[in-house]
Amino acid sequence: MPPSTIPALRQQRLGAELRKLREHSGLTSTAAAGQLGLKQTQISNIESGRYAVSADRVRTMARTYNCADTALVDALATMTGGRKRGWWDEYRDHLPAGLVDLAELEHYAAELRVALVIHIPALLQTTDHARALFRTVFPPLQQYEIEHRLTHRIKRQGILHRSDPTPYTATVHEAALRMGFGGRDVASTQLKHLVTMSEFPRITIRVIPFGNASFHGTGQGIDYVAGAVPQLDTVQLDTHHGCEFLDGEAQLDKYRSVVDHMEASALPPDPSRDLIHRIIQEL
Structure with missing residues (x-):
């Protein structure tokens, strides 16, 4: 071949x-x-x-x-079979390679665990919230670039809505819930969307509240993508230069521990949902 x-x-x-x-x-x-x-x-x-x-x-x-x-x-x-094209391949000429590879990684994941401090997880973003974020990218994106990234992001969310959705745990700091990207209406709709998504059976959303002294995370977004066996796990980090993928044994151990600690620092799902409701009321 x-x-x-x-x-x-x-x-x-x-x-x-x-x-x-x-x-x-x-x-x-x-x-x-x-x-x-x-x-x-x-x-x-x-x-x-x-x-x-x-x-x-x-x-x-x-x-x-x-x-x-x-x-x-x-x-x-199960990873064999040659170069099978997925919907993400439509974007190889339009988006950075890391974003396309991330969509493929998510598609085949056994489980996803994400931890963020400043941003709402990409798979839980509304269209208007995502568009507002893309308008803050530096250097600025052209309108057609924003639309490519937007449609790609929305298609990535399909793994949460298919007949056998991927188990998904999102740990988000309260700071991300209060950033207000896109203004009051966009922010309110986004937070209500989080509440709705938190009620899906295979989605868990946990919030790290302000004042939690045990929290030691950074502003870097972490996607921990579980493979069929632990040796095939992958960590994706959001960086200023794009997506960075890590799969070394020591790297996986480190970031698995970081995500574990962030989840342990967060409120349980029901109190997290209550906190989101309170923030909506305060907008």
Whole structure:
């Protein structure tokens, strides 16, 4: 199969995990190629995400690499199948690659946990709130760029509304609820939308109130995306230069602990909903 010109994040991750298995087995790419009946360049292209690989090939590679973790191998096998196009691919010519990759990551996630201090989570934003945010981006976006980002963001929210919605936990600081982007009417509608979404069966919204001295988070938004097995988890960070994806074991441990602590610092769901109601009344 010819190499992919634009390796999807999912295919890149599959290749990276296969490389980890090979390195853990002590095999060089040349030695692995010899045992698998492949060329060394084929191994390199698979591990870089440029070559698609079948589920059978993944299982063969895992056996060759003496991987006994059947849950991990099964999860890797589900990530195969070549370059499958999703709705997000429509935006590859219009948006930064990180935003497109994030939509793909969310689509396949087993669970999503997000923690934010300044902003409402993207998957819980109303159209008017999101548009108001995009108008604050620096350097300023052109109107057509705003509309591309807006439609992309709204489509991302589909994972919360499908027949088998992705479990979603959002931990939000009270500061984000009081920012008032777009003015009073937009802010009020946005907060009412949060209340509505908090009543969905697989959505949990928790608020960290002002005055909670145990809270030690930063203004950086964190998306913790759970894979089929913990080894396939991914952290996405919002930065000034765009999306940053982390999947190292130590990195996952660190940010899992950060999100755990932020959730523990927040009010339970019902008191969180009550606090949102009070903020609406104060607008």
